[in-house]
Amino acid sequence: MADSTARILILDDDADVACAARMLLRRRHADVLVLDDPAGLPALLARAMPDVVLLDLNFTPGRTDGAEGLAALDLLRRQPSAPAVIALTAYADVPLAVEALKRGAGDFLTKPWDNARLVAAVDSALARRTATPAQAATSALMGESAPMRAVRAMIAGVAPTQANVLVLGENGVGKELVARAIHDASHRAGQTFLPVDMGALPESTFESELFGHRKGSFTDARADRPGRFQAARGGTLFLDEIGNMPLAGQAKLLTALERREVTPLGADRAESVDVRIVSATNLDEARLFDPAVFRPDLLFRLNTIVIRVPPLRERPADISALLRHYLDVYEAQYGRPARALSAAAQAALQAHPWPGNVRALRHACERAVILGAGEQYDVDDFSVGQVTAAVVPLPVPVAGTVNATATLSTLERDAIAAALAQAQGNISHAARALGVSRAALYRKLDKHGI
Numbered sequence: 001m002a003d004s005t006a007r008i009l010i011l012d013d014d015a016d017v018a019c020a021a022r023m024l025l026r027r028r029h030a031d032v033l034v035l036d037d038p039a040g041l042p043a044l045l046a047r048a049m050p051d052v053v054l055l056d057l058n059f060t061p062g063r064t065d066g067a068e069g070l071a072a073l074d075l076l077r078r079q080p081s082a083p084a085v086i087a088l089t090a091y092a093d094v095p096l097a098v099e100a101l102k103r104g105a106g107d108f109l110t111k112p113w114d115n116a117r118l119v120a121a122v123d124s125a126l127a128r129r130t131a132t133p134a135q136a137a138t139s140a141l142m143g144e145s146a147p148m149r150a151v152r153a154m155i156a157g158v159a160p161t162q163a164n165v166l167v168l169g170e171n172g173v174g175k176e177l178v179a180r181a182i183h184d185a186s187h188r189a190g191q192t193f194l195p196v197d198m199g200a201l202p203e204s205t206f207e208s209e210l211f212g213h214r215k216g217s218f219t220d221a222r223a224d225r226p227g228r229f230q231a232a233r234g235g236t237l238f239l240d241e242i243g244n245m246p247l248a249g250q251a252k253l254l255t256a257l258e259r260r261e262v263t264p265l266g267a268d269r270a271e272s273v274d275v276r277i278v279s280a281t282n283l284d285e286a287r288l289f290d291p292a293v294f295r296p297d298l299l300f301r302l303n304t305i306v307i308r309v310p311p312l313r314e315r316p317a318d319i320s321a322l323l324r325h326y327l328d329v330y331e332a333q334y335g336r337p338a339r340a341l342s343a344a345a346q347a348a349l350q351a352h353p354w355p356g357n358v359r360a361l362r363h364a365c366e367r368a369v370i371l372g373a374g375e376q377y378d379v380d381d382f383s384v385g386q387v388t389a390a391v392v393p394l395p396v397p398v399a400g401t402v403n404a405t406a407t408l409s410t411l412e413r414d415a416i417a418a419a420l421a422q423a424q425g426n427i428s429h430a431a432r433a434l435g436v437s438r439a440a441l442y443r444k445l446d447k448h449g450i
């Protein structure tokens, strides 16, 4: 069932490929457009700006240099509210995938793709796109509280080195922003910053996703394919959610990090790859240091430097500036007039514990900008009173008294609340139990005000 209002464009001349992708994505996104020729792109953009573009890199038969796709990518990146781009290529060509990433594509997929991976790539592109205004530059890591100043000092100290960095903190505290800030302040800034959600990598394709594969190495390996390590060569690989990696995957990652080289599936020789590793997890440290959960030898490789990003409730001095920043961002994005916060709203939001941290604050600001009707923002516009709903038993609807949509919506909310309770608040685990990506779960939490 389509549950997002995002607009997705598939720009690919292969009708079968475009049709397969459209059918898959239509289950979740109501608005999926297909275009078979980049020449039609300017007219389409003038009519309807997409949120995410799946962009083939080669169109003219026989052409494999990617020039047509890269030109379309440049055009997309020049748009005032540029869509997120996922480059698609049938020719698993590392330099071309890397070139697309360097020119602003957020991710790449090689054909034929794994359906779950395609869905997850679109979800993360949407999530990242929403976050773009705050993530564009190092200075976007806001906060003048003493703990955030200490975090920034650590970033400045560690960025110029080659040290692997482990970023710890609850969901939504800004771990990815910290990782980007390290990359942006390092000598690798001009190279790729590639985030990989380690919790979302299927066990069966773990090696091929990370290290790549050679044509014919397994039934579906119809072409050589680069892995994330090769794609991030020279840059920074951000291993997100490492705490959700199965132990088997941990062993494979350890070998790559120890040897500083990776062996694509089916290859007879290892390749050395120069990547800087920044990793992150929301696992609490007691769990992370439990050998039954995480291999100590891998942890030792990853945590040369540890940066702890404190939850927002421990740095209330940052709340006010973050509120104003995100209200400004969304007022500009939605073309709404600038409005002040009422004194009561300011006090209530300042005292709020923000269990979802800065991500929740950002979502609350977006809601307020869209829904707030008064001259000033009132506390109700932020709908933050419902934050504990995930652990509060929800009322069971009485048959016949609610309409079908309300029932479905309630069921979904119940399922999410139950999954979260069972996963003890671990978003990745709850998302996996529900069969959706983390990004999709975040959107649903937002939708239900959880």
Ligand SMILES: Nc1ncnc2c1ncn2[C@@H]1O[C@H](COP(=O)(O)OP(=O)(O)OP(=O)(O)O)[C@@H](O)[C@H]1O
Pocket (backbone or CB within 6 Å): 130, 131, 134, 135, 140, 141, 142, 143, 169, 170, 171, 172, 173, 174, 175, 176, 177, 178, 240, 280, 282, 358, 359, 362
């Ligand atoms: N210090 C900050 N200043 C401005 N925006 C922030 C800050 N910290 C987080 N954000 C915003 O909050 C959102 C969540 O941040 P981010 O994705 O970096 O968190 P995370 O800790 O990596 O989350 P998760 O654990 O769920 O992956 C993003 O939109 C980000 O831009």
